[in-house]
Amino acid sequence: MIATSVRCLRVVVASGLLLSRATVGRAAPLTIDTAYRSLTPGELVVVTVKVDGAPSTVRVNAFRRVIPTFKTDEGWWRALVGIDLDQRPGRYLVEVEADVGSTVLRQSRALVVTPHKFPTRTLRVNPAFVNPSPAELTRIRADQQFLAEAYARPAPTRLWSASFVRPVPGEANSSFGTRSVFNGEPRSPHGGTDFLSPSGTPIKSPNAGRVVCARDLYFTGNTIIIDHGLGMFSMLAHLSRLDVKEGDTVRESQIVGLVGATGRVTGPHLHWALTVNGARVDPLSALALLGN
Numbered sequence: 001m002i003a004t005s006v007r008c009l010r011v012v013v014a015s016g017l018l019l020s021r022a023t024v025g026r027a028a029p030l031t032i033d034t035a036y037r038s039l040t041p042g043e044l045v046v047v048t049v050k051v052d053g054a055p056s057t058v059r060v061n062a063f064r065r066v067i068p069t070f071k072t073d074e075g076w077w078r079a080l081v082g083i084d085l086d087q088r089p090g091r092y093l094v095e096v097e098a099d100v101g102s103t104v105l106r107q108s109r110a111l112v113v114t115p116h117k118f119p120t121r122t123l124r125v126n127p128a129f130v131n132p133s134p135a136e137l138t139r140i141r142a143d144q145q146f147l148a149e150a151y152a153r154p155a156p157t158r159l160w161s162a163s164f165v166r167p168v169p170g171e172a173n174s175s176f177g178t179r180s181v182f183n184g185e186p187r188s189p190h191g192g193t194d195f196l197s198p199s200g201t202p203i204k205s206p207n208a209g210r211v212v213c214a215r216d217l218y219f220t221g222n223t224i225i226i227d228h229g230l231g232m233f234s235m236l237a238h239l240s241r242l243d244v245k246e247g248d249t250v251r252e253s254q255i256v257g258l259v260g261a262t263g264r265v266t267g268p269h270l271h272w273a274l275t276v277n278g279a280r281v282d283p284l285s286a287l288a289l290l291g292n
């Protein structure tokens with residue numbers, strides 16, 4: 001699968017969509033290629049690094065974050081860089097360092113993030129819906145604490161090797177990034193993609209990993225979070241049934257539960273949110289780049 005992905009990247013480069021200055025002209029000891037759907041907030045960027053020699057370590061920095069790398073083949077390394085939903089447009093650098101013997105090879109590549117206008121919906125609703133009761137607030141805080149801990153210690157190795165898969169066959173709507181204003185109060189943007197699947201539809205794990213959450217939460221209802229390793233997490237929300245428990249290891253495409261309408265929803269659907277080293281990205285961008 002890895003060889004296939006590398007081949008795909010080369011095809012994209014050859015088509016001229018992604019022309020890296022580092023790949024033009026004489027071969028450099030360290031070259032950086034990037035693949036993406038678009039360089040806008042909420043998108044995944046796959047960074048592929050080719051290093052001559054046998055580097056002991058390859059480090060990648062982007063958006064002021066240390067991005068873990070993984071070796072895909074002899075001399076080939078990869079890093080998954082998320083452009084957060086709220087990332088300001090502008091010019092950013094992907095900086096790469098490779099230790100080859102006592103030498104440190106350095107190279108950087110500019111990413112110019114252009115604006116993306118996410119839809120805004122303004123709603124007038126029952127104030128009780130916007131302002132939770134003290135008891136609900138206590139529960140919400142406990143959930144937040146639990147989630148912060150679940151995301152705090154990602155597995156230090158990559159737990160997946162197959163392609164990412166669509167968790168349900170249903171259509172995805174364009175809800176990712178939507179800003180909601182309830183009774184004039186802005187809410188945090190919608191950090192996932194909603195798949196319109198009927199209640200009871202089996203949900204496949206988007207890829208292999210370890211289950212770090214399989215419980216009922218106030219906003220997201222029955223929720224599964226899968227740690228894919230190296231800072232990548234999938235959240236699957238609003239399930240009617242959980243078929244895994246915390247601590248379980250799951251394979252790609254394993255059925256983890258059923259679509260439902262639990263938590264704060266208006267109808268059954270699957271909410272899939274993907275976090276990549278803290279950046280909230282549209283899971284559809286991961287399917288486009290890391291799917292089959």
Ligand SMILES: [Zn+2]
Nearest residue numbers: 192193194271
């Ligand atoms: Zn959603």
